[in-house]
Amino acid sequence: MSTSSTAPILPASLTAPALPAVHDSGADTAPGVIVVDSCTTLGTTLVIRLVGEIDCYSVAPLRALLASAAADGYTGLVLDTARVAFCDSSFLAVLDWWPRRGRRLSLANRSRAVRRLLTAAAADVPGRPATRADALPAAATS
Numbered sequence: 001m002s003t004s005s006t007a008p009i010l011p012a013s014l015t016a017p018a019l020p021a022v023h024d025s026g027a028d029t030a031p032g033v034i035v036v037d038s039c040t041t042l043g044t045t046l047v048i049r050l051v052g053e054i055d056c057y058s059v060a061p062l063r064a065l066l067a068s069a070a071a072d073g074y075t076g077l078v079l080d081t082a083r084v085a086f087c088d089s090s091f092l093a094v095l096d097w098w099p100r101r102g103r104r105l106s107l108a109n110r111s112r113a114v115r116r117l118l119t120a121a122a123a124d125v126p127g128r129p130a131t132r133a134d135a136l137p138a139a140a141t142s
Contacts, residue, residue, distance in 0.1 A: 034058040036065065037083070045076030045104075054087040059094060066098060075103050082109035087117050 037049040046069050054062065066077070077098050081087075091114075098105045107114065 034062055034084075036062070039065070041074070043076075044074050045078060046074045047078045047080070049080040049083070051083040053085055054091040054094075056088065056090045059090040063094060063097075066094065070098075070101075070103065076106075077103065078106045078108055080108045081111050081114045084111045084114055086113050089117075091117065092121055 034050055034052045034054045037051045038047075039049075040047045046066075048065075050062070052058070069077070084091075095105065095107075110118070
């Protein structure tokens with residue numbers, strides 16, 4: 001065993017451990033955020049303007065709001081989706097749930113993301129035109 005009596009070749013500041021390499025899979029793992037920009041009522045109709053992303057992580061507050069509105073007797077719903085940047089099948093589930101028990105649903109100012117989702121959903125329903133950008137699932141028409 002030998003010990004060195006000379007100073008190290010590199011100063012201590014340059015010999016700090018290297019940071020671990022992080023593999024970027026390319027997928028965004030942060031949950032989306034949906035914001036209710038405004039919520040107004042017109043009689044028994046609720047008018048909601050949405051902003052952001054609607055996915056399986058962010059849809060819960062919207063579902064809770066709509067469940068509360070349904071329990072309070074609101075029978076109409078107008079969703080302004082002009083500023084929705086992303087949406088997935090979680091949004092379709094909301095669109096399918098609301099019209100149950102005779103409630104009415106209307107989508108106003110559909111964003112590109114919403115139109116794309118509705119077109120994809122319509123393509124999966126036999127007998128529905130897949131090329132219409134404004135196509136809606138059967139439960140979301142009105």
